[in-house]
Amino acid sequence: MLTFGNKRHRLPRMTxxxxxxxxxxARLRRGVxxxxxxxxxxxxxxxxxxxxxxxxxxxxxxxxxxLADLLSLDIVELxxxxxxxxxxxxxxxxxxxxxxxxxxxxxxxxxxxxxCLRDKNRFxxxxxxxxxxxxxxxxxRSTWGxxxxxxxxxxxxxxxxxxxxxxxxxxxxILCGTENxxxxxxxxxxxxxxxxxxxxxxxxxxxxxxxALPPTQDPPYGPGDTVYLxxxxxxxxxxxxxxxxxx
Numbered sequence: 057m058l059t060f061g062n063k064r065h066r067l068p069r070m071t072x073x074x075x076x077x078x079x080x081x082a083r084l085r086r087g088v089x090x091x092x093x094x095x096x097x098x099x100x101x102x103x104x105x106x107x108x109x110x111x112x113x114x115x116x117x118x119x120x121x122x123l124a125d126l127l128s129l130d131i132v133e134l135x136x137x138x139x140x141x142x143x144x145x146x147x148x149x150x151x152x153x154x155x156x157x158x159x160x161x162x163x164x165x166x167x168x169x170x171x172c173l174r175d176k177n178r179f180x181x182x183x184x185x186x187x188x189x190x191x192x193x194x195x196x197r198s199t200w201g202x203x204x205x206x207x208x209x210x211x212x213x214x215x216x217x218x219x220x221x222x223x224x225x226x227x228x229x230i231l232c233g234t235e236n237x238x239x240x241x242x243x244x245x246x247x248x249x250x251x252x253x254x255x256x257x258x259x260x261x262x263x264x265x266x267x268a269l270p271p272t273q274d275p276p277y278g279p280g281d282t283v284y285l286x287x288x289x290x291x292x293x294x295x296x297x298x299x300x301x302x303x
Contacts, residue, residue, distance in 0.1 A: 075107070075110075075113075075114045075134075076107050076108045076109055076110040077110070078129070078134065079107060079108055079123065079127070080108040082127040082128070082129055083108075083127060086127060086128065088126070088127070090104060090105060090108070093123075093126060093127075096122075096126055097119065097122045097123055097126060098119070098122065099115060099119055099123075120134070120135075173217045173253065173264040173266060174214060174216065174217060176262075176264050177214060177215040177216070177217060177220075177263055177264055178212060178213070178214050179195050179196075179212070179213050179215075179261070180210065180211070180212055180213075180297065181193040181194055181195050181200070181210070181211050181212075181213055182194055182209060182210055182211075183204075183208075183209050183210070183211065184199060189203050189204060189205055190202075190203055190289070191203075191204060193211060193213070195213070195261055196259050196260030196261035197259045197260045197261075198238060198258075198259050198260075198261060200213075200235075200236050200287075200289075200292070201235045201236055201289040202289050202292040202294060203289055203290055203292070203294070204294040204296075206294065206296035207296075208296035208297060208298065208299075209299070210296070210297040210299055211294045211295065211296055211297060212294070212295045212296075212297055213292050213293065213294050213295075214292070214293045214294075214295075215263060215287055215291070215292055216291055216293070217253070217263075217264045217265055217266040218266050218267070219287050219288060219291035219292075220254075220256075220263055220264070220265030220266070220285050220286075220287055221265075221267075221285065221286045221287070222254060222256070222265055222267070222277070222283050222284070222285050223283065223284040223285070223286065224276060224277060224281075224283060224284075225284065226239075226284050227284055227286055231286060235289065236286055236287045236288065236289060237284055237285070237286050238256075238258045238259065238261070238263075238284065238285050238286075239258055239259075239282065239283075239284050240256040240257050240258025240259075240263075240282070240283060240284075240285060241256065241257050241258070241280065241281070241282055241283070242254055242255070242256055242277055242278060242279050242280065242281050242283060243255050243256070243257045243262070243279060244279060245275065245278055245279055247269075247271070249271070250268055250269065250270060250271060251266055251267070251268060251269070252266070252267050252268075252269040252275055253265070253266050254266075254267075254275075254277075256283065256285050258285075263285065265285060
């Protein structure tokens, strides 16, 4: 059980037998005796032995970290391989780091959810026109400009959340054009430490944007507001999709 402030958090339940197997295999692979591992980790020899045989559950997170370091195991992979969802593991580790952070902008500015936002900005598109490496493709009911060196007519694109810039007014004059400019509505707004996540819905497409914003500063727009977003063509990454051809 972990203690953060006045709150207690239980380590996610894991399969005792699987954990013991991983622990034993890693120890033997490094040629470390059970007695030596017990001395180095601070875990009682008899308890460590029962853990390896699957009759005793894994220890708390601090002891798990020591075991992972001593046996060159990745603690996240260790927990995931024993049945704990990766999202739960990352959230647990982040919660501890957030509690231990002493200065704003350190671990407090990071959250596991940010990684998931990139996958939400993935789309399958068809190339409508091409001029060298520059092409235009349809995303929802919009046409976007992007760069690709592939000749495939079907692409998977990723629009990085950090590349989404939000304007309160149409930025056509500032940008000298309207390429990759989308009008939409803020449907959701969340904070992750010093990061602000906006979800913008527009022409049959929904995008996540992320920007840095001090926790003490309020954003100039909120849910329900109409905004314009812009994504540079060079920021969009592409991956060709090979289509099957039937005779």
